[in-house]
Amino acid sequence: MREEEIRGVDLKAYTKTLANGFKIYLVPNKKSKKKNKYYAALGTHYGALDIDFSLGNKTISSPAGIAHFLEHKIFAQEDGVDPFTFFSESGCYSNAYTNYKVTCFIIGGSKELEKNLDFLIDFVHQPYFTKENVEQEKDIIVQEIRMYQDNPGYQVSETLSKNIYLQLPFYNQVIGSEKSVRSVTVEDLNTCYHAFYQPQNMFLVMTGNFDPITVMEQLTEKISKFENKKEVVKIKKYHEPMKIKKEMEVIHGKVELPKVAIAYKMSRDSFPIVEDYVLDLYLNMITAISFGSTSDFREMIRKRGLTTGIGYYFRRSSNCITLFIEAECKTETAADELIEEIDKYLKHLVIHPEDLERIKKVWISSEIIRSDYAENYLDYLVDDIIEYNRIVLDYVDLIRKMNMKELEKIVAKLNFKQRSIVKLLKQDKEN
Amino acid sequence: MEYIKQDMGSYQLHIIKTDEFKSVTVELIFRQSLTKESITNQNLLNRILSLSCEKYPSKVELSRACQDLYGASITASARGYGQAMAAIYRLRVLNDKYTEPNNFAKALELSSAILYQPDIEENHFKEENFEIVRAEYEASIKTLEEDKRSYALIRLFEHVGKDSPIGIRGRGYLEELEKITPDSLYQYYLNMLKHGIVDIFVLGDVDIEETKELITKNFKFDTYKPRRLPVYNELLAPRKRIRYIREQTQGKETIMAMVYLYSDLTQYDINYPLALYNVILGGGSDSLLFSEVREKNSLAYYIYSSLRILDGVGVIVGGISKEQEQKCVTLIRKAIKNLACKITDEQLEKAKEYFLSALEEIEESANEIIETYHMMELIDADDLKTRREKIEQVTKEEVLNVARKISLHTAYFLEGEDE
Numbered sequence: 001m002r003e004e005e006i007r008g009v010d011l012k013a014y015t016k017t018l019a020n021g022f023k024i025y026l027v028p029n030k031k032s033k034k035k036n037k038y039y040a041a042l043g044t045h046y047g048a049l050d051i052d053f054s055l056g057n058k059t060i061s062s063p064a065g066i067a068h069f070l071e072h073k074i075f076a077q078e079d080g081v082d083p084f085t086f087f088s089e090s091g092c093y094s095n096a097y098t099n100y101k102v103t104c105f106i107i108g109g110s111k112e113l114e115k116n117l118d119f120l121i122d123f124v125h126q127p128y129f130t131k132e133n134v135e136q137e138k139d140i141i142v143q144e145i146r147m148y149q150d151n152p153g154y155q156v157s158e159t160l161s162k163n164i165y166l167q168l169p170f171y172n173q174v175i176g177s178e179k180s181v182r183s184v185t186v187e188d189l190n191t192c193y194h195a196f197y198q199p200q201n202m203f204l205v206m207t208g209n210f211d212p213i214t215v216m217e218q219l220t221e222k223i224s225k226f227e228n229k230k231e232v233v234k235i236k237k238y239h240e241p242m243k244i245k246k247e248m249e250v251i252h253g254k255v256e257l258p259k260v261a262i263a264y265k266m267s268r269d270s271f272p273i274v275e276d277y278v279l280d281l282y283l284n285m286i287t288a289i290s291f292g293s294t295s296d297f298r299e300m301i302r303k304r305g306l307t308t309g310i311g312y313y314f315r316r317s318s319n320c321i322t323l324f325i326e327a328e329c330k331t332e333t334a335a336d337e338l339i340e341e342i343d344k345y346l347k348h349l350v351i352h353p354e355d356l357e358r359i360k361k362v363w364i365s366s367e368i369i370r371s372d373y374a375e376n377y378l379d380y381l382v383d384d385i386i387e388y389n390r391i392v393l394d395y396v397d398l399i400r401k402m403n404m405k406e407l408e409k410i411v412a413k414l415n416f417k418q419r420s421i422v423k424l425l426k427q428d429k430e431n
Numbered sequence: 432m433e434y435i436k437q438d439m440g441s442y443q444l445h446i447i448k449t450d451e452f453k454s455v456t457v458e459l460i461f462r463q464s465l466t467k468e469s470i471t472n473q474n475l476l477n478r479i480l481s482l483s484c485e486k487y488p489s490k491v492e493l494s495r496a497c498q499d500l501y502g503a504s505i506t507a508s509a510r511g512y513g514q515a516m517a518a519i520y521r522l523r524v525l526n527d528k529y530t531e532p533n534n535f536a537k538a539l540e541l542s543s544a545i546l547y548q549p550d551i552e553e554n555h556f557k558e559e560n561f562e563i564v565r566a567e568y569e570a571s572i573k574t575l576e577e578d579k580r581s582y583a584l585i586r587l588f589e590h591v592g593k594d595s596p597i598g599i600r601g602r603g604y605l606e607e608l609e610k611i612t613p614d615s616l617y618q619y620y621l622n623m624l625k626h627g628i629v630d631i632f633v634l635g636d637v638d639i640e641e642t643k644e645l646i647t648k649n650f651k652f653d654t655y656k657p658r659r660l661p662v663y664n665e666l667l668a669p670r671k672r673i674r675y676i677r678e679q680t681q682g683k684e685t686i687m688a689m690v691y692l693y694s695d696l697t698q699y700d701i702n703y704p705l706a707l708y709n710v711i712l713g714g715g716s717d718s719l720l721f722s723e724v725r726e727k728n729s730l731a732y733y734i735y736s737s738l739r740i741l742d743g744v745g746v747i748v749g750g751i752s753k754e755q756e757q758k759c760v761t762l763i764r765k766a767i768k769n770l771a772c773k774i775t776d777e778q779l780e781k782a783k784e785y786f787l788s789a790l791e792e793i794e795e796s797a798n799e800i801i802e803t804y805h806m807m808e809l810i811d812a813d814d815l816k817t818r819r820e821k822i823e824q825v826t827k828e829e830v831l832n833v834a835r836k837i838s839l840h841t842a843y844f845l846e847g848e849d850e
Contacts (some may be wrong), residue, residue, distance in 0.1 A: 033432075033451075034449070035451060035794055036791050036794070037791055037794075084716040084721075085717050085781075087717075088715060088716075088717040088781050088784065089780070090784055091783075091784030091785055091786075091787055091791075110787075110791045136729050137729070138729075139729035140731070140732050143729075143731055143752065146684040146750075146752075146847070147684050147733075149682070149683060150579055150681075150683060150847070151579075253681070254576070255577060256573040256576070256577075257574055292494075293490060293491070294491055294494045294495050294498060295491070298490075298491070299489060299491040303559075303563065305562075305566055308567045308570035308571070309567070309570070328570060328574070330570065358498045359498065361498065361499075361501055361502065362498050362501070362502030364501075365501040365502040365530070366502060368453050369453060369523070371453070372452050372454065373796070375795065427681070
């Protein structure tokens with residue numbers, strides 16, 4: 001077991017990789033009199049991107065949305081014990097989520113830590129799929145799909161994803177489509193379960209109030225017994241071409257105000273920084289400075305009334321980096337003007353050193369404040385594990401070390417030539 | 432943890448001294464009556480105060496000032512509490528131990544500047560600023576329907592609580608917004624300062640005497656105020672038959688939102704046995720409704736119930752298919768009927784654990800702790816320790832007694848389109 005400081009935030013991380021490859025990360029609170037909650041996430045590096053893979057010498061192409069379907073069905077148990085019921089007996093919360101890269105099962109409680117942790121591992125380890133319970137789940141998931149599809153933000157990002165990626169299966173939604181969900185079979189679920197729910201592909205993270213030594217012993221004993229299947233899984237590797245499928249699409253829906261989303265696609269390889277986590281920090285810094293509440297650009301578009309709300313983020317996956325900007329505008333004309341302004345602005349992006357220094361200060365504060373909230377901190381650690389396969393212990397130092405020289409090198413490599421736009425406009429009455 | 436409350440004449444000061452958080456949270460709460468006019472004015476005022484102030488006359492400058500104080504966050508919000516409305520101005524900033532001496536004091540000064548030295552000219556907010564926030568606020572009201580679940584709940588309460596504060600939209604009203612001018616908004620602002628009932632909460636690892644001094648120095652209210660506002664809404668009259676309301680929207684999902692009433696319950700019944708009843712019925716992923724509607728019949732992805740004790744109602748919400756409306760209602764009626772006859776020991780124990788766990792959750796969050804003390808101020812709610820003790824003591828008979836006094840009142844459907 002390794003015991004390391006998470007520097008600058010007064011926390012320690014206890015980590016261990018078991019002989020079977022399973023990884024454990026424990027980040028307990030400092031001794032606390034009032035905060036009694038513990039939070040655990042049991043995860044597998046398996047998400048909506050992983051639909052095409054090989055298992056031993058077999059090549060498998062699974063239906064879109066199967067990782068999420070599997071997440072739902074893991075809760076089905078042969079002996080009929082409902083995990084929700086089991087956990088709720090000690091007031092423990094349980095839930096699960098799937099995104100493009102990971103599936104996680106979460107619990108949060110204040111009692112019966114040992115028993116609940118044990119059961120978390122057990123129920124994820126022995127799901128029970130039958131034709132009947134798989135069919136039953138389809139209606140529930142279809143209901144969930146409809147809930148998302150009615151959301152205008154979802155409609156925009158769904159369309160945009162389809163238009164920017166040629167290889168990477170971001171063109172699928174995490175949940176899949178009604179059609180792909182209806183096609184899922186017990187066999188599909190079994191295949192994917194055995195491929196991805198193997199110790200070497202999984203991890204457990206904990207935060208909150210618990211004793212790391214005892215928990216580490218318990219987990220080690222329990223999980224070391226699990227063996228990996230012989231067949232090795234290989235996820236299909238993608239090399240995303242730096243091209244856009246569709247540069248512009250206008251869709252219609254039930255919105256009062258137009259929404260617009262812009263994506264800029266660029267190659268990861270063009271950036272000089274080797275470490276992903278350092279590159280991600282700089283990319284996020286660039287967007288925070290350029291589009292955050294303290295940017296002059298934001299002030300200009302606010303004063304001109306070009307937008308009533310704007311959001312932005314980077315996505316990095318395999319060889320591809322995508323910058324997304326989403327906004328709501330009063331009119332379609334304002335939306336067009338905004339797109340033009342953003343384009344102009346990005347192509348002549350200038351970053352001022354005082355902005356960098358100020359936002360560094362804010363980020364360091366956020367690191368410290370975040371460490372007080374065990375439940376959020378768990379998600380934050382899971383994000384690190386998904387992206388970097390470890391938890392980053394020195395964010396505070398890394399942020400301190402950020403500098404203009406590096407930042408300018410990255411700004412110089414930003415490329416805004418590959419662009420795709422989606423506009424969502426109000427449905428005409430006649431349609 | 433140490434809690435002190437002090438009457439400062441024109442406001443109450445509450446200091447919650449705790450070393451569980453590395454930041455300090457300060458909330459200034461102004462309470463007034465909830466009306467269509469007040470909630471709309473308040474929302475717009477919060478936006479304009481957050482945009483700029485005299486010293487930092489643009490959003491950019493104000494945001495930079497916050498960031499310079501190690502990312503101090505100063506936010507404004509407003510929400511209804513039964514008949515009352517609270518405007519909440521919240522400062523969160525790292526404790527000086529993690530920043531530099533006087534950072535907290537400076538953050539309080541900035542909060543004070545935002546509240547007391549707004550960006551005005553000749554007794555009105557500046558036209559230019561007014562137009563920016565007006566347009567953004569208008570957009571936020573107009574896009575309300577995009578969040579179908581919230582919209583369905585709003586419509587449900589508009590039908591149920593016509594002519595009562597129960598039906599007032601927290602987001603505000605376009606027709607009220609139209610009436611507001613830079614002058615009238617400024618008058619509203621002065622009125623809030625003068626007549627709002629004020630509580631100030633400070634939570635963090637602070638020195639009590641020093642904090643008192645800092646608060647006194649930065650926040651002055653010159654009028655003496657009555658201490659209480661009515662909070663609880665008048666109870667709705669029970670109905671013999673459920674009222675069905677159907678409205679149409681685009682999209683695929685149908686949202687079902689129902690109101691249930693409870694009658695003849697004491698305050699104790701409402702705070703404890705009813706709270707447990709609601710957990711058994713529709714709290715969490717192990718409730719009766721979750722199990723019946725989702726797990727056994729695959730009719731919904733989500734279904735839950737929650738209590739609005741200030742409005743005297745419980746609410747059940749689920750996302751379903753249009754053709755399954757009647758089936759869902761039948762299942763819900765059956766669940767309510769069954770609970771009136773039988774509650775198992777296991778159900779009761781699990782509900783207690785759920786409740787206790789929710790109390791533990793409060794301790795994890797500075798905002799939630801403050802909200803607990805706020806509710807103690809507002810409606811004499813019990814403190815956390817008392818709540819823990821009382822919930823443990825609730826008997827099955829007490830919950831059954833409550834279960835027999837539950838009746839469905841209205842079933843509202845925001846219907847999606849046919850397949």
